[in-house]
Amino acid sequence: MNLRRLNHVVALADTLHFARAAAAAHLSQPAFSRSIQAIENDLGIRLFDRDVGDVRPTRAGEFVIERARKLLFEARCLQRDVELYRDSQLGDTAFGVGPLLTATLMPRALVALRRLHPQVALRMEVGNWVQLLESLRTESIEFFAADVRDMPGDAALDIQLIGGQQAGLYVRAGHPLAGREHMLQDVWTYGLAAPKLLSPSKVELAALLGLPAGQEAALALECDNYGLLKTVALTTDTVLGATNAAVRGELESGALVRLVVHGWQSPPSSTGIVCLRGRTASPAAKATVAAIVRAAAEINV
Known part of the structure; x- marks a missing residue:
């Protein structure tokens, strides 16, 4: 499987426009079109319908695009982790945190994390679970920790419950x-x-x-x-x-x-670590999640 061509398939799925996708891939439009045709020939299926001024995935294309995104993500993770392993580093991570945990868990978790892994670079995004879920889906963060009581079920997500707060x-x-x-x-x-x-x-x-x-x-x-x-x-x-x-x-x-x-009723929060199902967490993300889980165990009452 040619990862470069899979990248082109995902680029076309994201833009639904050959010229814009070709520009994103730093190719001429004819060369980009040949790449899409080549992978369709290799797979023996048509991935995109091409009407005048309209490009959209076929049903077979939607299946391949979903798998291609996962495969490309794992390839990027592998490249990152090999480089970190070679250099004996944890690297960095970006993650999200809900407002409640920002005020309660994170001061304790971040202090512990910085003491244990001072070489790790962190970027923390604060928002409600709706905002953080969007960032997770676009892969601008690796995971988020938040009150997940109101989150709907989603087969694309893995949620690790780590307690709640009264x-x-x-x-x-x-x-x-x-x-x-x-x-x-x-x-x-x-x-x-x-x-x-x-x-x-x-x-x-x-x-x-x-x-x-x-x-x-x-x-x-x-x-x-x-x-x-x-x-x-x-x-x-x-x-x-x-x-x-x-x-x-x-x-x-x-x-x-x-x-x-x-007469006052307020159920306890339900804290969860949310990530995309099937994604491999970076070493830094694993260390950060571990620090959050330890902090939750210490303060949840």
Whole structure:
């Protein structure tokens, strides 16, 4: 199997245009067309339909293109790992992390990783799982770690579950609600700030608060920046919804206290390491995943 020609097949599948694909492959259009024709002849099947001004894969082409992407990816991984093995290095990796883990797991994981493997170069992308999944599919990151409760099933993904974090409601020390049990309606009057993934839907909130049918309830502040959420809760009477791990330091110092609230439901997060199925992780990615898994085991409560 000629990897160079497979690259040309994938380039044409990505652009659906012979001239643009030829330019991406640094070939003249006639030479690029001959390469596509040659692999079709070798395989004995037509990979692309070529109508006037329109190029699209055949069903056989879609099958070959999917396998070609995997084969080319593995070839790149092999080239990278051979070079790293030769030079006795772990190399580098790019990965993604969700907002919750950025505030809880990653400080611990990155410190441990830098101490164990100071030669590793890392690029960390922060975003929600929708954004990170797009980056994973385009192979701009090798894996991501995030709360995967809301992720739909996908046969193209491997998800390694590594635990979760319990959530609660918190207020600053000296808050009027501190030290007593409350109903959710009492808490609601002060306004609730929480990250999106830990908050019920507006319909669920309305039901919990006993609002009339059809009436929605909205958070006072919905934000995935945990530092900002904590700042608001520490300096105002706003009630904070967060995981225990995200506010551990403030709880230990006494700056925040946990409320006992009847009627509030917030399921624990579900942390997962997500990668493309069938892809070989780089040595640096394996070391990074191991550091994240260890950090999760240490802080998940």
